[in-house]
Amino acid sequence: MKPLEVVVLGGGFAGLTCAKALNDERVHVTLVDRWNHHLFQPLLYQVASAGLSTxxxxxxxxAILxxxxxxxxxxxxVTHIDLATKQVLMKEHTLGYDYLVIALGAKTGFFGHNEWEAHTMGLKSLDDAMRIRREVLLAFEKAESANDPAETKKLLNMVIVGGGPTGVEMAGALAELAQVVLRDDFRRIDPTQARVHLIEAGPRLLPMFSEDLSEYTRRRLEKMGVQVHLNCPVKDVGDGYVLTAEERMESRLVIWAAGVEASEVTRTLAGIPLDRGGRIQVQPDLSLPGHPEVFAAGDLVSLTDKNGVKVPGVSPAAIQMGQHIAKLILDEPSREARPAYGYWDKGSMATIGRKAAVAMFQGMHVKGFLAWLMWLFVHLIFLVGMRNRASVFLHWVWSYFTWQRGARIILNKD
Amino acid sequence: MKPLEVVVLGGGFAGLTCAKALNDERVHVTLVDRWNHHLFQPLLYQVASAGLSTxxxxxxxxAILxxxxxxxxxxxxVTHIDLATKQVLMKEHTLGYDYLVIALGAKTGFFGHNEWEAHTMGLKSLDDAMRIRREVLLAFEKAESANDPAETKKLLNMVIVGGGPTGVEMAGALAELAQVVLRDDFRRIDPTQARVHLIEAGPRLLPMFSEDLSEYTRRRLEKMGVQVHLNCPVKDVGDGYVLTAEERMESRLVIWAAGVEASEVTRTLAGIPLDRGGRIQVQPDLSLPGHPEVFAAGDLVSLTDKNGVKVPGVSPAAIQMGQHIAKLILDEPSREARPAYGYWDKGSMATIGRKAAVAMFQGMHVKGFLAWLMWLFVHLIFLVGMRNRASVFLHWVWSYFTWQRGARIILNKD
Incomplete structure (x- = not known):
């Protein structure tokens, strides 16, 4: 019997997990990604802050497959999905399918203000991280060269928009870079004079955590030299400035960690309901309404699961959805009704800086050094591939004792 | 007393060694480089072949300083050096000096055929290496996608021009990538069908080594699947082809390792004699004729030393010159005549592939596994910085047993 053709779009946590779990000769899988690699997104901020290499x-x-x-x-x-003719249109190819899994993930979102994109840097891909790394390192180089004190100050004023995990992790890492790592490496400027601003529209940082952990995070970041601005929605972003209700901040370096929206490919799905962020409103079994042969998984899914929980856009949920869909496809011939997907919350954690993190799981709230050790352990375990695990561990141990960062290399000068 | 201003141009082996050796409060040193990093050039081919990360x-x-x-x-x-007014002109700054050390190194040279540059890739900077890595990996990706067998063949036909150490090392690394590393990773193409051509104008590979080692290198490369073309000068390079006296090779990937010439800044030195490759013909003490306050060091120097030896463009020579100049500058007040520089040949080595290298030192010729172990040891010792040493060692051990390469990541898609 000819194997069923399963096309999986996206090699992130959801798509890769699904492709691996479809390990059965009854199906042939084509995994499509615009990059040649799977990215461990939770550590992207460490590449952006020159701690790890790409x-x-x-x-x-x-290699994984x-x-x-x-x-x-x-x-x-992928440019277009034609549900009627069961075809995926791509820049170079067109693929037909028996089953389709859409796991294209999310991209940086600007709440309708796409004109801000030109003046800010998002953090979703390795290229994004390399760009932030280059711009941050160049800001210090340019400040060392500048003769105008106003320009120096502007260069060393860094703004991060968004108080979620990415914003908090990025703010902590940049503060440590300026306050400790670069401290002795310049002769004309004092890198510790650099200012890192973290702007959040809502009343607290890390809103998905408990209030005491949000408060701990704020105090800890401020102790590290980060200026935290709460209840401070951004009004405008332009060349060299960020405007909030409170003030106009002069800055040459604005990192946008405030919002994500689904891959724009979801807009090509004729007749499928999307939420405001372009996420697909799937059926309880993760299939698309009216299309039991098409599934969606990961960050582009909008779903309140069978237990009434709004499924968050985090990697454990993506992995679970990928597994759920693979199982549905392989069990299809022998089953009458499909089971619904239920999110299993494994807990959340975010790191703030050296020896400081917050974690919440199964009703427990952990903060400080213990949470940081848990964070280290979990991230090492999850890193795909033995070599990366050993190498990242080595770098972290080395950085811990020397306060050096190995990836302080500027590439692509122009 | 005000310290003397010493300006060192270039942070390669020569410039960095000189700046470090000028560790004396009687001098103030400004080290200028267009990059923010010192590069360990002998391992650049490993970045280009996806073995090491940048x-x-x-x-x-x-960080080093x-x-x-x-x-x-x-x-x-640096854009211009004005010897008359003792000034260095740069894109952003102008610097005056009491002593100047020119150590700007070499760039890829095309023997007057600069039009070939658009169709080939040199290997002198990290950006060059990243570009080759991207193009090599993309060639296999495109071949897997291509529907036209002629195009597939063209994509998998890789040409390296130049049979010196860089060409040999690159050819061996690409052959291993195609024959072993990628062997099981494609479904439509067979990566082992890729062809690596190594073209050398002269009668043998590695001309600076003895004839028996050249012959061993050729046989070894051929055993690894490399097609070696000797006595085969390139007549023309264009879009998708390389023309030699023998044949026209269809190829989308041409790596140029055939020649280097000095940084173009040497052309701005009024009245200073240069050789054909733009190298500065220095005095025996490494100063410029008529300018005892200006020195040159490293790959842009043309010199037959006090022992009648033509100094080669290798890193030990660059390091020795940097040290020599620093000592001259610091000893200047107390000395009557300056000593001449003498090149101390520490030997040469080149690696061909796994367990195969050639080495020559103090009259001994070593090849095969022993030479490869020597090569490994020497390169690990020389790598600047403890962390890089441990990390590179770990990667090499890991790659040795798994045949995997950790840096197979395509960045900058466009």
Whole structure:
């Protein structure tokens, strides 16, 4: 019997997990991604802040799937999904399918203000992280060269918009970079004079955590030299400035960690309901309404699960959805009704800086050094591939004792 | 007393060694480089062939010089040197000097055929290496996608021009990538069908080694699947092809390792004799004729030393010259005549592939596994900075047993 054709779009946590779990000769899987690698997104901020190198948080999809002989990997970019004719249109290819899994993830979102994109830097891909790393390091280089004190100040004023985990982690890492790592490396400027501003529209940082952990995070960041601005929605962003209700901040470096929206490909799905962020409103089994042969998984899904929980856009949920869909597809011939997906909350954690993190799981709230050790442990375990694990561990141990960062290299000068 | 101003141009082996050796409060040193890092060039081919990541062979100059309080590092690009007014003109700054050390190194040279540059890739900077890595990995991706067998063949036909150490090392690394590393990772193409051509104009590979080692290198490369073309000067390079006296090779990937010439800044030195490659014909003490306050060091020097030896463009020579000049500057007040520089040949080595290298030192010729172990040892010792040493060692051990390469990541898609 000819195997069923399953096309999986996206090699992130959801798509890669699904492709691996479809390890059965009854199906042939084509995994499509516009990059050639799977990215361990939770550590992207460490690449952006010059702590890790790109290759330490990425693995080639082909290498991961080398032993999965029923999986073909294709590097291409999806432009359109035609549900009626069961075809995926890409820049270079067109693929038909028996089953389709849409796991294209999310991108940086600007709440309708796309004109702000030109003046800010998002953090979703390795190229984004490399760009932030280059701009941060260049800001210090330019400040060392500048003769105008006003320009120096502007260069060393860094603004991060968004008080979620990415914003908090980025603010902590940049503060440590300026206050400790670079402290002795300049002759004309004092890197510790650099200012890191963290702007959040809502009343507290890390809103998905409990209030005491949000408060701890704020106090800890402020102790590290970060200026935290709460209840402070951004009104405008332009060339060299950020405008809030409170003030106009002069800055040449604005990192946007305030919002995400689903991949724009979801807009091409005729007749499928989307939420405001472009996320697909799926059925309880993760299939698309009216299309039991098409599933969605990961950050582009909008779902309140069978237990009444709004499923968050985090990697454990993406992994679980990928597994759920693979199981549905493989069990399909022998089953009458499909089971609904239920999110299993494994807890949340976010790191603030050296020896400081927050974690919440199964009703427990942990903060400080213990939470930081838990964070280290969990992230090392989850890193795909043995080599990366050993290498990242080595770098972290080395950085811990020397306060050095190994990835302080500026590439692509222009 | 006001310290003397010493300006060192270039943070390569020569310039960095000189700046570090000028560790004396009687001088203030400004080290200028257009990059923010020192690059361990001998391992650049490993970045280009996806074995190491960029950050493993580069160190920030500021971090290396953090404790050298009399050294100011400036990231800028030299455009002109005015010997008459003792000024260095850069894109952003102008610097006056009491002593000047020119150590700007070499760039890829095309023997007057600069039109070939658009169709080939050189290997002198980290950006060059990243570009080759991206193009090599993309060639396999595109071949997997291509429907036209002729195009597939063209994509998997890789040409390296130049049979010196860089060409040999690159050819061996690419052959291993195709024959072993990628072997099981594609479904439509067979990566082992990729062809690596190594073209050399002269009668043998590695001409600076003995004839028996050249012959061993050729046989070894051929055993690894490399097609070696000797006595085969390139007539033309264009879009998608390389033309030699023998044949026209269809190829989308041409790596140029055939020649280097001095940084173009040497052309701005009024009245200073240069050789054909733009190298400065220095005095025996490494100063410029008529300008005892200006020195040159490293790959842009043309010199037959006091022992009648033509000094080669290798890193030990660059390091020795940097040390020699620093000593001359610091000893100047107490000395009557300056000693001449003499090159101390520490031997040469080149690696061909796994367990195969060649080495020559103090009259001994070593090849095969023993030479490879020597190569490993020497390169690990020389890598600047403890962390890089441990990290590179770990990667090499890991790659040795798994045949995997950790840096198979494509960045900058467009």
């Amino acid at each position: 290759t330490e948080i990425a693995q080639p999809l082909r 080398s032993d999965h002989k029923n999986v073909t990997t294709l590097m291409d970019e | 950050t493993e062979i580069a160190q920030p100059l500021r 953090s404790d050298h309080k009399n050294v100011t590092t400036l990231m800028d690009e």
